[in-house]
Amino acid sequence: MISDIARRSFGVPSRLIPVEELSGSSAGSRMPEIRPERLTVEIAERVAAVCPTTALKLESHGDRLNLMLDYGECIGCGRCIAVGEGAVMAANRLQCCGGSREQLICSWDVRTGTEQVRAGSPERIRAEIFSWVGRALNIRQLDSGSCNGCEAEIVALTNPYYDLERFGIHFVASPKHADMLLVTGPVTRNMAEAVKKTYEATPHPKLVVAVGACGCGGGIFAASPEVVGGVSSVLPVDGYIPGCPPTPAMLVSGILEVMRRLTGTRRR
Numbered sequence: 001m002i003s004d005i006a007r008r009s010f011g012v013p014s015r016l017i018p019v020e021e022l023s024g025s026s027a028g029s030r031m032p033e034i035r036p037e038r039l040t041v042e043i044a045e046r047v048a049a050v051c052p053t054t055a056l057k058l059e060s061h062g063d064r065l066n067l068m069l070d071y072g073e074c075i076g077c078g079r080c081i082a083v084g085e086g087a088v089m090a091a092n093r094l095q096c097c098g099g100s101r102e103q104l105i106c107s108w109d110v111r112t113g114t115e116q117v118r119a120g121s122p123e124r125i126r127a128e129i130f131s132w133v134g135r136a137l138n139i140r141q142l143d144s145g146s147c148n149g150c151e152a153e154i155v156a157l158t159n160p161y162y163d164l165e166r167f168g169i170h171f172v173a174s175p176k177h178a179d180m181l182l183v184t185g186p187v188t189r190n191m192a193e194a195v196k197k198t199y200e201a202t203p204h205p206k207l208v209v210a211v212g213a214c215g216c217g218g219g220i221f222a223a224s225p226e227v228v229g230g231v232s233s234v235l236p237v238d239g240y241i242p243g244c245p246p247t248p249a250m251l252v253s254g255i256l257e258v259m260r261r262l263t264g265t266r267r268r
């Protein structure tokens with residue numbers, strides 16, 4: 001019986017997601033992507049009006065009318081996509097995961113359809129990814145007050161489909177064994193001290209990655225009196241991964257991007 005099951009299992013082809021499909025993928029996150037050539041003033045006003053978090057907003061600069069999109073505030077509700085008439089689409093690829101807070105903000109001139117700020121879009125290949133991960137990386141996941149949505153996606157990183165361990169990246173139970181803190185949730189008043197202590201317990205050099213809209217800036221809980229703010233309100237942050245929650249592919253891309261940016265230039 002058991003030998004039959006084992007024989008059948010070995011005969012099933014691997015469903016491990018190819019590494020080149022992981023890098024930069026945001027499929028399923030419902031994060032928006034702007035098609036500037038289809039933008040009109042009416043559409044820009046409409047999408048900014050329906051956005052519940054002010055991730056999308058309009059700003060006038062002289063003759064220019066800019067549509068700003070802050071991925072760090074976007075919760076992936078999809079409302080802008082529903083009313084965007086093709087000028088706002090669900091993004092299948094997002095290159096800003098793991099970048100600085102500024103790189104999460106994009107801007108388009110609505111009248112000319114030109115992008116004002118472009119998030120970095122390096123085309124990454126499998127060989128490059130393995131060269132960035134030249135050694136094992138130990139991650140301590142730290143929940144500073146999340147709804148558990150981000151954790152559910154982080155747990156998926158260890159399943160046989162995403163298999164984060166193939167990059168030499170492991171989750172550890174203690175900050176004393178960690179190279180990176182992956183911090184989810186808005187930082188609540190109750191957790192602020194514990195977050196700082198966890199950071200202090202992590203040996204140098206160490207990296208901090210803020211995960212999700214909550215980690216980037218407090219997300220939907222930002223206005224709560226029980227919330228101190230995003231992760232950067234209590235810790236120095238090396239990279240931000242937007243989404244509510246970010247998909248596992250966005251998490252992998254963000255972690256790898258932080259490592260790529262900071263290899264050889266770790267600050268602490």
Ligand code: SF4
Nearest residue numbers: 051074075077078080
């Ligand atoms: S998907 Fe993001 S940008 Fe679009 S309306 Fe929702 S929160 Fe705003």
Ligand code: SF4
Nearest residue numbers: 146147149212213214
């Ligand atoms: S970013 Fe979204 S999924 Fe993650 S903790 Fe905040 S509310 Fe929950």
